Amino acid sequence: MTSLETRPLVTPARRGRSSAALPSSPPFRHDEFDIAIVGLGYVGLPTALAYHHAGARVLGLEISPQRIAGIRSEAVDLLPSDHARLTEALRDPDFAIVDDPTMLRRAAAVIVCVPTPVDHHLVPDLAMLSAACADVVANAVPGQILMLTSTSYVGCTEDLLVTPLRERGLIPGESISVAFSPERIDPGNDSFEHEFVPRVVGGATPSCELRASAVLSRYTARVHRVESLAAAEMTKLLENTFRAVNIALANEVADICRELGVPVTEVIDAAATKPYGFMPFLPGPGVGGHCIPCDPHYLLWQLKERRVAAPMITQAMTEIAAxxxxxxxxxxxxxxxxxxxxxxxxxxxxxxxxxxxxxxxxxxxxxxxxxxxxxxxxxxxxxxxxxxxxxxxxxxxxxxxxxxxxxxxxxxxxxxxxxxxxxxxxxxxxxxxxxxxxxxxxxxxxxx
Ligand SMILES: NC(=O)c1ccc[n+]([C@@H]2O[C@H](COP(=O)([O-])OP(=O)(O)OC[C@H]3O[C@@H](n4cnc5c(N)ncnc54)[C@H](O)[C@@H]3O)[C@@H](O)[C@H]2O)c1
Incomplete structure (x- = not known):
């Protein structure tokens, strides 16, 4: 593969820019970039821009030539504030976009945000995540902090990063750090600035968790630490399963209200005046995107292997699909x-x-x-x-x-x-x- 990195001539002064490096114990051998983001999509690109805005030297790894061309020509779907950041970033030599995974060796920390869809049978499709993690593992160097942020099943970070790294002789907590931190971005919604949405993080060991937490703190205001990779993975599955179940309920209530001749939005608005114990969810024509229709299936899929039923989640997902x-x-x-x-x-x-x-x-x-x-x-x-x-x-x-x-x-x-x-x-x-x-x-x- 060819590196698509270009180094423009102008390096503008940037608000919030600082020369502080990311946590450096153990010392980095390869720290040309503070952070590498794998997958510059709806999640990865705003994340890369947030880090860059916070003063980090950012490497973006993206395999789609169309996506790279879209980013370079600024023809991408972003919030207006992120569009301004992109214009700024593209002029800065400390913001590079490449399609060559070996470049990951040059980064102190690597964050993976590639898609985790489901197939037509609603079975998790882990092909992209597995391939991205294989690239990360193959190019991992001692001292790096590797963080998965794509939504996936509980145990995924262990399977796709920790175990293969060990096989390469890189021991999490000793020579390298591994963590999982679910992404919470809400594309198209500028009510919650990326930087002010707390991040949850769990590490393979306590030291991994600490180092990953420092990486996240570089751009985000609040980091909530949990004790394990699995707890962080399950947190994301709970968040989106909670939404799925509540949307299914809102749809059902909408149908009930229509039957009874009661305006459902008036009812939801009225219930939402209760300051505790109620959170409003709106009914609609169904759900889309890469989260609610997909994420709960990662949980259901892994439960099937254990022959564990989750009837409420299953019913909600069936209703949503219908x-x-x-x-x-x-x-x-x-x-x-x-x-x-x-x-x-x-x-x-x-x-x-x-x-x-x-x-x-x-x-x-x-x-x-x-x-x-x-x-x-x-x-x-x-x-x-x-x-x-x-x-x-x-x-x-x-x-x-x-x-x-x-x-x-x-x-x-x-x-x-x-x-x-x-x-x-x-x-x-x-x-x-x-x-x-x-x-x-x-x-x-x-x-x-
Ligand atoms: N979109 C959301 O609202 C949202 C919110 C929270 C979490 N998530 C989760 O974040 C993850 C990413 O979702 P997204 O919406 O950003 O996906 P996306 O499809 O918008 O972007 C992913 C990008 O990764 C690239 N890619 C795929 N494999 C790659 C590889 N091996 N190396 C480099 N680049 C690669 C793709 O070309 C694509 O541009 C998913 O797990 C999703 O569930 C998404």
Missing amino acids: RPARVVDRVSQVLSDAGLGVRGARVLVVGVAYKPDVADLRESPALEIIQGLERRGATVGFLDPLCPQARMADGRIVEAVLDPLAFDPQLVILHTRHHGLDLSWIGEEHLVLDASYRELAVPRRVTL
Whole structure:
């Protein structure tokens, strides 16, 4: 592989920049970079930028040429504050992007943030994480701090880092440090600055935990230490399983409220006035992204091996997976109430990204809804200013509708409401199925 690193001429002065090195006991042999980030995606790139902003010398390792080109041309999906950081970083010789894993030898600490998806059978797909960890292990040097941040099963850091490192003669807690720290970033949401979201960390040994905690403290305000790798891994699985179960409950309550003729959002808002013992979750058309639809399956998968049942989690994940089909059924019902059939109906899905203000289509319920309606004979288009095109499960690339009035929909599904999304074109003639459950004053609105 070729190094894609470029060294621009300008090194701007940067706020918060300091020459302090990362913890240096035992001494680093290779410390050209304070930190290397493996995988510059939705998690890795903002993390790399946060470290750079805090004054660290950052190496980003990324295997996708398209992603590297996107980063270099600044055509990536980031919060505005991170866009400003990227512009700054790309001008700095202390921010390098490479596709050569041997460069990892030059970093004092390595953080792995590559995808951990599930396959079509909802089985964890560990191929990318295994390959990334194999690169990290092959290039590990004594003194380095290696940290996994991708969500995975309990025991993963032991299996993919600790054991292979030992086989190479690198002993965690002695010649090298190994830790797990789950990532908590929320792309598209600027209410919680990356730096102020506490990080949980667990080490292979107490000294690993301490050293990893110092690495995280370089950019984050608060680090919460747990006693083991397994406790840190399980913390992330709990966080996202908690969300999955509560979203499944919110969806069920939404269906109950509709049956009883009670406005569900009013009920949730009212319950949320209780200052303890209640946390609001909103219903919706399903869940997407790389966390909630996937992470609990890592837990269920490993429990299967032990023949341990987790009926509540299993039921929640089943309900969540069935939600897009529920939307398709509801479309059919709403059209029928209006004297129309699904076959031949023109349906426009507004917002196909899985959540507001990101261009991320991974696991988006919209894709399943579109295909489900097409299977029933509807003509389906979508409108999304952040996603000009979408790849369907069958591989088709579908272009977004540019003019909703020209598309002339008989039914509009509000799926994801990006901020600033123009819905002023919706008029009396448009029947609207609001799957977002966000308030909207349009003449003919029904909820899911
Ligand atoms: N996206 C989120 O909201 C979010 C939030 C918290 C945690 N996570 C977790 O973080 C992890 C990463 O998720 P993401 O959303 O950033 O994924 P992503 O797909 O956006 O980015 C991952 C990047 O890693 C690159 N990559 C894959 N294998 C590589 C390798 N061997 N070497 C170098 N680069 C490699 C890919 O090309 C891609 O650009 C996952 O485990 C996910 O569950 C994601």
